[in-house]
Each structure stands twice: as structure tokens, then as C-alpha cells.
Amino acid sequence: MTGPVAWFRSRPLRSRLALLTAFAVAVAVAAVSAACWFVTRVQLEAELDSSLRSTRLDTNGVQSLLALCRQGATPPPLAGSYTVQVILAGGSVCTSGEAAIPAGTGELAVARGQLDDVLRTVKDDDGREMRVYTYPQDGPVGIAVSVARPLSEIDNSMSTLRWVLLLVSGIGVVGAGAAGLWVARTGLEPVNRLTDAVEHVAATEDLTVRIPVEGEDEIARLSRSFNAMTAALASSRDRQAQLIADAGHELRTPLTSLRTNVELLARSEETGRAIPPDDRRALMASVKAQMTELAALIGDLQELARPDAVQPDHPLEVVPLHAILRTALDRARLRGPELTFDTDLAPWYVRAETPALERALVNVLDNAVKFSPPRGTVEVTLMRGELTVRDHGPGIAPDELPHVFDRFWRSPSARSLPGSGLGLSIVARTVQQAGGTVSLEPAEGGGTVARLRLPGAPTPPPEL
Structure with missing residues (x-):
């Protein structure tokens, strides 16, 4: 086996623990960073939308913009990054800003009194993404005002936040890996003294051998656990041997019945003597039932082979x-x-x-x-x-x-x-x-x- 998995398995246990610790912290930090990034963006977009909704152009301002557009003059841009457009019901647009924003059906519907307002994201004539809020002008129906701000304001803030999160996350992951390596080295040092005894049991494959237990510390607890494990393995091995010897008897009857049905179907194909449709359906149903029975039986045998198989695999x-x-x-x-x-x-x-x-x-x-x-x-x-x-x-x-x-x-x-x-x-x-x-x-x-x-x-x- 080659690849990252094989490389990981070839590392010492303390290195794997350190890597796993760093990976777990990386996942947690990534999740928190993603949540922070997402919540911040949603909040900034909400604040931008709220700012657009609260920005209103009075009647005099609207009339001034329309007057300049009728004279063929270019209205001066407003203070800040706002772009304002006056949209007439007939489709005419008067823009005060760096670039015009295409008026869609929603904006025209507001101008004609068919909608109360519209809030959407569009691209202006310069290709910038703009957040646009359109509302009807007070007074006679037929005029709507669009107030827009570029989404680059949010994108710039989010870009800065992204780099901050990456930096903090990187420091956290590296620190977690170093801490995990130190903890692994300290915690696994006593285990080295137990390795020789365990390797002896592994080499002889004699599950009746028990490790002498002295003291009440963690190594003693580990030794007792190992002794209990070898005893359980010996008992399990005996049960497995008995299971292998007895399972054939339990499986023989359904397998024989299944083989008989399959041979009947095969003989029909070989001789060309067709089985009546009802009998063929009955045979196929019997084969399916026997296969289901075999699968269930094998599952039961496997479950009974485990020491404490008392809980069902699926909810009752x-x-x-x-x-x-x-x-x-x-x-x-x-x-x-x-x-x-x-x-x-x-x-x-x-x-x-x-x-x-x-x-x-x-x-x-x-x-x-x-x-x-x-x-x-x-x-x-x-x-x-x-x-x-x-x-x-x-x-x-x-x-x-x-x-x-x-x-x-x-x-x-x-x-x-x-x-x-x-x-x-x-x-x-x-x-x-x-x-x-x-x-x-x-x-x-x-x-x-x-x-x-x-x-x-x-x-x-x-x-x-």
C-alpha cells in the first residue's frame, strides 16, 4: 500500500498522535473560521442593505438630477461610494455616479407602481458588482430611485479577515501539533517498558501467558488489561473454532435446498424443457427466500460469535x-x-x-x-x-x-x-x-x- 495512508501508518505512534492532534485542531479551527467568515459577511451585507434602505433622495434632489439629464449634462457623483439613479416608468434612466446600472424589470415595476421596492445585486457598466435598492419616489407614480453601493467594500473587508483567520489558524495548528508531540512523548514513555513483554506474547502466540503485575500505577492497569484481553482472546478463539466446526451443519439445509432449486433451473435451460411459469416463479421465490435466509443466518452466526452481542444493529x-x-x-x-x-x-x-x-x-x-x-x-x-x-x-x-x-x-x-x-x-x-x-x-x-x-x-x- 502506498500513499498518504501508508506513510501515516509507518510513522511512530507519538508522531501519529501529534499529527492527529494537529489535524483535529485544524478541523476545529477551520470550522470556527468558516463560521466566523460566513457570519461576518452576512452581517456586513445586512448592514449594507440597511444603509441602502435608509438612504433616501428628497424630491428636490430627484428633480435636480432629472433637470441635468434633460439638459444633456452629466450629474456630479454623490459623496462617498453611492450611485443614485432616477428611473422613469417609460424606461429612461438618469445616473449620478461612476457608471450606470442596468435597470431591470424589477426597477421598472417599482417606477410603475407595481412593486413596493426591489433589492438585488447587479453589475454596473464598468463590471463592478453593486448592491442596488430601488424604491418609489414620493409623489406621482412614474418615478423610482435606485441607490447602490459596490460590494467591493465588503470584499475588501472579507479579504483582510481571511488573511487574519489564516494566520491565526496556522499558528494554532502548529502549536497544537507541538503540544501533541510533547504530550505523546511524555505519556507513552512508560509503555516502552511494557513492550518487551508484549512482544514475547506476540512472538509465541501463546494466549495462556500472563504478564506479572506489580504495583497500582498506570502500567499495572495496562498489564491487567492486557491479561484480561489475552484471556478474552483465548476464549474467543475457542468459540470461533467451535463456530467454524458447527456452522456447516446449520448452513447445510438451506444450501442444499438452494442448490436443488438452482440445479432445476439450470437443467431446464440445458435440456430446453421449459418449467411452467407458475412453477418457475415459485422456484425463483424460493431461491430468493433461501438466499435471504442464508444472509440472515450468517449475520446471526457472526453476532453470536461476539462475546456480548445483545444490542440490535437497528432500532427496534x-x-x-x-x-x-x-x-x-x-x-x-x-x-x-x-x-x-x-x-x-x-x-x-x-x-x-x-x-x-x-x-x-x-x-x-x-x-x-x-x-x-x-x-x-x-x-x-x-x-x-x-x-x-x-x-x-x-x-x-x-x-x-x-x-x-x-x-x-x-x-x-x-x-x-x-x-x-x-x-x-x-x-x-x-x-x-x-x-x-x-x-x-x-x-x-x-x-x-x-x-x-x-x-x-x-x-x-x-x-x-
Whole structure:
């Protein structure tokens, strides 16, 4: 890698800290300078506009200018940098100033009594930008007076301010960089004494090695933090290894289904035997659903691989639990076509993340489908925020119930079945994020009951 980023990364840490400090100060100073420059310009323009509005030419002055123009004489310029024009309704213009200012439709409209006044920026005949205020002359309709001043007055002041701001900003940035370098050198000096121990751990890659901790100063705190970090990394590495071993089982079913659908589509293209439009649409919809499921599953696997993945990536929203449950039931029926689903769903709205909630419901239903006997019945009830899913399978041993929501845990009797042991842990995480509870318990007469309780209401809140 080459370029500024590579150069920056190659600098010592203290130099990078100094550069970052200088950069941060430069950004702050630039923002303040830009705001100062902008506010000052707006204020100067407002003062200029106010000055133009307060400048009025009396009737005698207007008549004198008109008289000079009728005689073919050039009216003398007024004191200061003002330019004054008398505009007649017919379009005639009499100018007192260095150069005439083109009279536009706005000025003519004021002269004809169609507008009260006009304030705009134009260029005079010499190419200078002028701020022009036009108002109707007191008396008979048909005369308007334009009072103008050059914007160069503001530009000159702003140019001076610009150089002052640049000078002050430059001094501030250089000073901040020097101060940052001094602070970095002073603050990082004790870290050098810890470097040898850290490099030893890095060279051996043995995360079980711990750095001896002595004292209670900052270096001791850093050593304790490093020891805690290596312990967490060792635990994380073990979980990642387990995740890699188990993720293939969780991904196998949707990948196999996706591969089957794609092969059907490919075989149709190769043999020239067209698939009926309805079947083709169904296949494409199934492929899309399976790809979505795979993406969601991979996201869940990554989230579960992190130590404390308890917060959702997106804000929670109010969603209809009963509608999401129906969608999950449709997917469960595809995986257990020989099963009967006995459902009783009452409306219930909860605050949750829709994709995660649907994934959790699918996991609960898949668990019931997986352990149901052939041609069995799965009973699904949603009533007053309590969802129960009962199967009529072999059930769960009492000593296994405390472990059913542990990550990667699988019952010894179910290890021959597909799955990675992530499904119920995903359910528990999602339900906890929604503020609810989940439990598995033996059902009367055999089987298992999954019970989810989610806070909510039978009707959506008014903001929906």
C-alpha cells in the first residue's frame, strides 16, 4: 500500500498522535473560521442593505438630477461610494455616479407602481458588482430611485479577515501539533517498558501467558488489561473454532435446498424443457427466500460469535407478531409438509427487529418440526402476548432443560439430526432484546412446549 495512508501508518505512534492532534485542531479551527467568515459577511451585507434602505433622495434632489439629464449634462457623483439613479416608468434612466446600472424589470415595476421596492445585486457598466435598492419616489407614480453601493467594500473587508483567520489558524495548528508531540512523548514513555513483554506474547502466540503485575500505577492497569484481553482472546478463539466446526451443519439445509432449486433451473435451460411459469416463479421465490435466509443466518452466526452481542444493529420498531408468525409458519410447513399445524393466533404487536424476530420464530417452529413424529401435529397458539409451540415428539430430559439455550449445545439424543445448536440461543437473544422471556418445558402427554412471552398490546400504538 502506498500513499498518504501508508506513510501515516509507518510513522511512530507519538508522531501519529501529534499529527492527529494537529489535524483535529485544524478541523476545529477551520470550522470556527468558516463560521466566523460566513457570519461576518452576512452581517456586513445586512448592514449594507440597511444603509441602502435608509438612504433616501428628497424630491428636490430627484428633480435636480432629472433637470441635468434633460439638459444633456452629466450629474456630479454623490459623496462617498453611492450611485443614485432616477428611473422613469417609460424606461429612461438618469445616473449620478461612476457608471450606470442596468435597470431591470424589477426597477421598472417599482417606477410603475407595481412593486413596493426591489433589492438585488447587479453589475454596473464598468463590471463592478453593486448592491442596488430601488424604491418609489414620493409623489406621482412614474418615478423610482435606485441607490447602490459596490460590494467591493465588503470584499475588501472579507479579504483582510481571511488573511487574519489564516494566520491565526496556522499558528494554532502548529502549536497544537507541538503540544501533541510533547504530550505523546511524555505519556507513552512508560509503555516502552511494557513492550518487551508484549512482544514475547506476540512472538509465541501463546494466549495462556500472563504478564506479572506489580504495583497500582498506570502500567499495572495496562498489564491487567492486557491479561484480561489475552484471556478474552483465548476464549474467543475457542468459540470461533467451535463456530467454524458447527456452522456447516446449520448452513447445510438451506444450501442444499438452494442448490436443488438452482440445479432445476439450470437443467431446464440445458435440456430446453421449459418449467411452467407458475412453477418457475415459485422456484425463483424460493431461491430468493433461501438466499435471504442464508444472509440472515450468517449475520446471526457472526453476532453470536461476539462475546456480548445483545444490542440490535437497528432500532427496534413496533411489528405485528401474529403476521410475522404466519410467515414463519409458511416456511415451517415447507420443511414439514407431512405435519399438521394447529394454529390459534390472536393479534399482538411487539417492539422488536423484524428479521431477527422472524428468524427466532422460524427456529422455534423448526425445532418442533425436527422432533415431531411423522404425520404428527404441531400446536401453535398466540394469546395475549404468550406464544406456545407444542410438539408431540420424544421430549427433553429434565437434566437437559437448563442447557437448551446455551450456544452450540445439543442434546445427546439429537446429535444425529441436522443443526448446530445455535437455533434456540438465537431465540433467547432475540426474545431478550424484545424485553420478553422464553422457556422450554415438558408437555403433558409427551412432547415439548416452547413458551415465549413478549410485552406488547393487541392493537398498534397511535403512531403506526
